[in-house]
Amino acid sequence: MESFSFSLALLRRGGSLRIYMSRISLQRTSTLALRQRKAHLLRSFELSPQILHASLVERFLNCGKANCRCHTGGPKHGPFFYLNRCFARGQMQSLLLKSSTQIAQARQSVAAYAQVQQVLDEISQINHELLRRGEPLLAAS
Numbered sequence: 001m002e003s004f005s006f007s008l009a010l011l012r013r014g015g016s017l018r019i020y021m022s023r024i025s026l027q028r029t030s031t032l033a034l035r036q037r038k039a040h041l042l043r044s045f046e047l048s049p050q051i052l053h054a055s056l057v058e059r060f061l062n063c064g065k066a067n068c069r070c071h072t073g074g075p076k077h078g079p080f081f082y083l084n085r086c087f088a089r090g091q092m093q094s095l096l097l098k099s100s101t102q103i104a105q106a107r108q109s110v111a112a113y114a115q116v117q118q119v120l121d122e123i124s125q126i127n128h129e130l131l132r133r134g135e136p137l138l139a140a141s
Contacts, residue, residue, distance in 0.1 A: 026129040035139050038126045041119055051116060052109035054085045081106070 026034065060078035062070045070076045081097040083106050097103045127137050 026125060029129075031130070031133060031135055034126050034129060038123055041123050041126075045119055047116065048109075048112040050105070050109045051112045052083075052106070053113050054083050054106070054110055056103075056106050056110050057082045057084055 029037075058079045058081055060076035061080060062068075063077055065071075068074075081103045083095040083097055085093045087093065097106055130137055
């Protein structure tokens with residue numbers, strides 16, 4: 001099962017169609033090719049120390065001043081960048097990123113998580129297809 005944030009990230013990039021298409025093509029791929037792809041993914045897999053499971057959100061807001069232009073149809077204040085993390089029982093933690101360095105680090109960290117999730121999903125799809133064929137997940141040495 002895919003996590004909620006990963007599904008949203010894929011939809012934004014059009015990745016849901018790509019994953020659907022890869023599931024179809026796995027059935028047409030030889031067992032040897034599947035095992036080779038899985039071995040390549042495992043060899044090249046590196047876990048970034050920057051990994052962060054969160055969402056980076058850009059917001060434009062109204063201020064608290066009643067006479068401000070943002071309340072009369074003018075442009076809102078911002079952009080403000082927030083890092084949002086979801087926890088169990090619907091709890092969410094939000095962090096205001098105050099510098100361009102923090103924003104850049106957050107972008108890189110969220111992207112690193114998405115990349116790890118994508119590799120794990122591909123390995124999982126290969127394992128699913130191997131099990132569907134009745135093949136062992138670990139190749140005989």
